[in-house]
Amino acid sequence: xxxxxxxxxxxVVVIRGEGRLNMVSGPTLRETVLREVEAGNPRVVVELSRxxxxxxxxxxxxxxxxxxxxxxxxxxRIVAPSTQVSMVLRLSNVDTILPPYExxxxxxxx
Amino acid sequence: xxxxxxSLLFSSPPDDVDAVHEFLEQVWQANPGIxxxxxxxxxxxxxxxxxxxxxxxxxxxxxxxxxxxTSDADGLHASLSDTADAGGVVLVDRxxxxxxxxxxxxxxxxxxxxxxxxxxxxxxxxxxxISKTPQAVExxxxx
Numbered sequence: 001x002x003x004x005x006x007x008x009x010x011x012v013v014v015i016r017g018e019g020r021l022n023m024v025s026g027p028t029l030r031e032t033v034l035r036e037v038e039a040g041n042p043r044v045v046v047e048l049s050r051x052x053x054x055x056x057x058x059x060x061x062x063x064x065x066x067x068x069x070x071x072x073x074x075x076x077r078i079v080a081p082s083t084q085v086s087m088v089l090r091l092s093n094v095d096t097i098l099p100p101y102e103x104x105x106x107x108x109x110x
Numbered sequence: 111x112x113x114x115x116x117s118l119l120f121s122s123p124p125d126d127v128d129a130v131h132e133f134l135e136q137v138w139q140a141n142p143g144i145x146x147x148x149x150x151x152x153x154x155x156x157x158x159x160x161x162x163x164x165x166x167x168x169x170x171x172x173x174x175x176x177x178x179x180t181s182d183a184d185g186l187h188a189s190l191s192d193t194a195d196a197g198g199v200v201l202v203d204r205x206x207x208x209x210x211x212x213x214x215x216x217x218x219x220x221x222x223x224x225x226x227x228x229x230x231x232x233x234x235x236x237x238x239x240i241s242k243t244p245q246a247v248e249x250x251x252x253x
Contacts, residue, residue: 023161024126053131055157056219060212067210084150091222097209 001025003032011074012108013041018050021058021085029058033065033076042074045107048100049080054088062098077107114180116140121174122164130160130177141181145245152186152242155223158216159190159238166198185225185243191235199236201229 001024003017013036019025033044044065048054054062066076079101081089089095101107118133134153138144160175167173175192204218220227226241 020128020131022127022157023165024128053153053157055127055154055161056213056215057161059215063210064212083146084154087150088154088219091219092206092209092215094209 001028003029005032005036007036007041008104010043010108011041012043012045014045014047014104016047016050019052021048021051021054021061023055023057026057026061029061030064030068034068037068037072037074042069042072043108044069044074044076045079045101045104046076047079047104048082048085051085052082054081054085056088056092059088059092059094063094066098077101079104079107114182115178117176117178119174119176121172122167123172126164127157127161130157133177134179137179137181144181144186147245148186148242151223151245152188152240155220155227155240155242156188156190158220159188159227159240162199162216163190163192163194163236163238167192167194170194170198185241187241188239190238191232192238193234194236196231196236199229201227 001017001019003015006014008014015032017025017029021029036044046062069076078098081100086100089098116137118129120129138149163173163175173192173194175190178189180187201217204221206218207214220240224240224242228239230237
């Protein structure tokens with residue numbers, strides 16, 4: 001899977017992918033986020049609406065990306081997870097540290 | 111119309127969990143009566159299992175698996191038989207790791223998603239069985 005990045009100013013970057021977030025695509029997400037964070041965009045929004053499926057490897061990648069962003073003084077927020085992605089977040093209690101936002105605008109409104 | 115059983119043979123490498131997703135897509139098409147939540151929970155559990163088997167066997171030079179899925183009145187059942195050495199994936203009751211952990215959730219997720227997860231060593235194969243009873247009884251058609 002390839003991830004598209006869109007910088008929208010103020011250190012915010014929006015990352016979008018389409019397909020499954022798993023042991024195959026997770027490392028690509030990590031590389032993509034790390035590159036953006038190192039380039040001065042530590043406020044990361046991962047737009048998940050086209051991620052139909054996520055497993056625990058994909059979830060681990062998201063958490064790794066969250067840590068990378070926080071290490072650079074930023075944060076990572078997720079937008080519009082599918083029903084399956086929401087289920088995995090809830091069962092693993094990760095929804096407490098990665099609460100879903102409705103839109104990219106809502107994710108960095110505050 | 112419900113179909114009794116479907117099987118998939120796959121080897122990693124070159125196959126990965128996408129082969130299991132594609133196989134399950136055929137199962138869902140052949141069994142349209144299975145509820146969306148049951149499909150989602152079962153597929154997530156089965157992918158976690160297959161990913162665990164593939165990942166742990168990657169250092170052994172790969173693995174060949176036979177996956178069978180059955181749908182009946184008791185729910186969905188899968189049997190995954192693999193050629194990896196015994197003990198690569200250890201099945202014990204797993205607590206969900208803390209929120210910031212980046213790994214260790216696979217078995218805990220399976221146990222949260224399905225009603226049964228079993229492991230046996232049979233004829234130099236690891237045999238994994240998972241079962242999920244239907245979430246809710248569908249109303250009978252036409253009484």
